[in-house]
Amino acid sequence: QPDGKQGLNEDNIPLSGIGCYKFTNDEDSWATGGTCMKRTENTIRYAEVLLIYAEAMNELTKSYEMKTYNGQEVTISRNIAAMHDCIKPIRVRAGLPDYSDAVYNNRDxxxxxxxxxxxxxxxxxxxxxxxxxxxxxxxxxEENQPFMGCNINITNETSHKQSFYKKTAITQVPKVFIRKMYLWPFPTTEMKRNVNLTQNPGW
Known part of the structure; x- marks a missing residue:
């Protein structure tokens, strides 16, 4: 077809024009008779452990005295060196530099x-x-921002190919988030089962 979809089946075209290579294997095949390689699911993502630890440490506003699992007394406070130890391995693995000292020194x-x-x-x-x-x-x-992607509705002319990379709003995917959506509503069946249960605000 003379457009940016290159003759693909409409159902197989990412609306954003951007495919996700993450979790794929070079041996995967969606062709008839093809198979996808088995992959191991992560139970614990070490990078997430590091990130959540650094985040928690950044939010500390004072020192805390506590005991570890083996009874050792420790003092916990916002520790920039420990935060470096969490962030730097993740950045270096991706070929990126660590944050500057100015970033670490400013909580916000x-x-x-x-x-x-x-x-x-x-x-x-x-x-x-x-x-x-x-x-x-x-x-x-964040969830009230328009869904953005590439422009897949381009013509196949050479002069228009660069237009594919134009940042484009994907209007087929409406996005809306209002405050009450931070909490899910209780099902009506649960409300009837317990008359003392009150519905979450806004529902």
């Missing part, structure tokens, strides 16, 4: 950088982004 800046790091590192994995936006209370902003 570090939070902003870390949110972006989680978005990139954990892309497409176990709904991390879904729950991150809700626990950060950022969903009202």
């Amino acid at each position: 800046d570090f939070r902003t950088f870390l949110k972006h790091e989680r978005q990139i590192e954990l892309f497409g994995e176990d709904a991390f982004r879904y729950y991150d936006l809700r626990r950060w209370k950022d969903a009202e902003i």
